[in-house]
Amino acid sequence: MSRRHLPYRRPLLATFAAFAVLAGTAAAAPATPTAPRTTSVAATPLATLDDTYYQDALGKTGTQLKSALHSIISVQTKISYSQVWDALKDTDQDPANSSNVILLYTGRSEPKSDNGGAVGQWNREHVWAKSHGDFGTSTGPGTDIHHLRPEDVTVNSVRGNKDFDNGGTAVSGAAGNYTDSDSFEPRDAVKGDVARMILYMAVRYEGDDAFADLEPNDRVNNGSAPNIGRLSVLKQWSQEDPPDSFEERRNDVIFDQYQHNRNPFIDHPEWVEAIW
Numbered sequence: 001m002s003r004r005h006l007p008y009r010r011p012l013l014a015t016f017a018a019f020a021v022l023a024g025t026a027a028a029a030p031a032t033p034t035a036p037r038t039t040s041v042a043a044t045p046l047a048t049l050d051d052t053y054y055q056d057a058l059g060k061t062g063t064q065l066k067s068a069l070h071s072i073i074s075v076q077t078k079i080s081y082s083q084v085w086d087a088l089k090d091t092d093q094d095p096a097n098s099s100n101v102i103l104l105y106t107g108r109s110e111p112k113s114d115n116g117g118a119v120g121q122w123n124r125e126h127v128w129a130k131s132h133g134d135f136g137t138s139t140g141p142g143t144d145i146h147h148l149r150p151e152d153v154t155v156n157s158v159r160g161n162k163d164f165d166n167g168g169t170a171v172s173g174a175a176g177n178y179t180d181s182d183s184f185e186p187r188d189a190v191k192g193d194v195a196r197m198i199l200y201m202a203v204r205y206e207g208d209d210a211f212a213d214l215e216p217n218d219r220v221n222n223g224s225a226p227n228i229g230r231l232s233v234l235k236q237w238s239q240e241d242p243p244d245s246f247e248e249r250r251n252d253v254i255f256d257q258y259q260h261n262r263n264p265f266i267d268h269p270e271w272v273e274a275i276w
């Protein structure tokens with residue numbers, strides 16, 4: 001199913017951004033080179049992205065589409081694991097409170113400054129669990145912020161390296177999340193986000209850059225295999241929870257300010273079905 005709703009939103013944002021630039025020039029405001037990086041992003045209309053960023057992928061399906069997208073999104077800047085802290089404070093900022101981030105599974109708004117390893121703090125959740133492909137936190141898939149999210153330390157530990165599937169018992173302190181011995185089900189509002197992060201990783205990492213070829217499958221208990229399940233459930237989640245403004249802004253911020261590559265499944269959710 002095509003959800004090409006972005007063209008209606010982004011040209012407007014781009015127009016505002018253009019006015020803002022002109023206004024700034026006209027006012028000849030003094031330069032503030034030491035000011036903190038702005039979090040505003042001049043969003044690019046999807047039609048423009050298609051004509052430029054995605055031009056080699058358009059009209060393709062299946063393995064041809066996957067291969068074309070791999071070539072496109074593999075052109076990127078990489079950041080270190082320590083740089084990930086500050087990046088997440090930007091990409092996952094609470095739209096209602098710029099001092100906070102939104103935690104992926106709990107949905108809690110937590111002060112950016114409260115990051116760390118203690119109970120009650122937030123840390124860096126690898127949605128594609130590190131052990132599934134054993135990539136650790138060296139620069140590469142383990143520092144790719146397209147699948148890294150702030151999460152409550154305790155809930156991050158509960159998720160561990162479990163595959164994703166429906167079912168289980170309620171996760172304490174994280175309403176709407178469920179888990180059992182072999183799988184984790186995130187709350188409804190981020191089910192699609194999780195699916196699109198997993199599928200991004202599958203396309204980005206194809207075993208040609210010293211890291212494992214990451215691929216989804218339809219199993220649980222994948223352990224240290226470079227696979228995450230279950231694909232049929234992830235596809236369903238992507239359908240049920242289409243990209244919203246938070247996820248789209250996140251993709252824009254990563255593209256404009258950090259990695260300079262995009263998650264194609266946020267821009268084109270219909271490409272999930274076109275490949276899998």
Ligand SMILES: [Ca+2]
Nearest residue numbers: 165180182183
């Ligand atoms: Ca299970």
Ligand SMILES: [Ca+2]
Nearest residue numbers: 189190193241
């Ligand atoms: Ca969502």
Ligand SMILES: [Ca+2]
Nearest residue numbers: 202205206214
């Ligand atoms: Ca792959």
